[in-house]
Amino acid sequence: MEEKVLQIINKHKNKDSKLLAILHDVQDEFGYIPEEAIKTIAKELGMKKGEVYDAASFYSFFRFKPEGKHEVMICDCIVCHIKGSERIIERIEKEFGVKMGETTKDGKFTFKIVEGLGHCEHSPVMMIDGKIYGDLTPDKVVEILRGCQ
Ligand code: FES
Known part of the structure; x- marks a missing residue:
């Protein structure tokens, strides 16, 4: 290095x-x-x-920890929160053995909580590598994530 x-x-x-x-x-x-x-x-x-x-x-774009192959942002703003983002977050943490803000041990995913992804009409919403997924349930989230290569 x-x-x-x-x-x-x-x-x-x-x-x-x-x-x-x-x-x-x-x-x-x-x-x-x-x-x-x-x-x-x-x-x-x-x-x-x-x-x-x-x-x-000083600059937010510099990272000091390795990130996973896929960046997963879970919206926990008010509409998504009311529509169940908390259950999604709990399920991810249980299923993948991480806390929000962390990267899975295999380096595949880094999970982040964000405030508003701008697709409230489809809340709860998440974004994987820039692509929006909406109308989520905890099961649907796990299915989508398991399908990521
Ligand atoms: S509150 Fe989550 S996309 Fe609007």
Whole structure:
């Protein structure tokens, strides 16, 4: 990993906003920003690890944990909540052995709760990799997720 991070750092060596560019490329390469990469970046740019981390965590699009192959967003806003999102969340947590915000052990899914997916007429609603699924029941959610490759 260090070698790849060093290549990325060298690519951006002479740029003004190199830290952000490096962080972007590291995330593109690994899917997130590993602790080890923060250490290498800090060392090479003459910064403290905490400074690199602070700069990166200012931006919500940088991730510090690996994400699953599929991003699953469960809407828990008011309409979806009234129509049963809580039961869906409970079922997912039981069925896949995770809490919301976590990734399954096999790396297949990362589950997130979001506030409003804009399809209230089909609530409860979830989104998998950008695709909306509505009129859900706990059984239907498990069936859809089990069908994901
Ligand atoms: S409340 Fe969930 S999509 Fe509107």
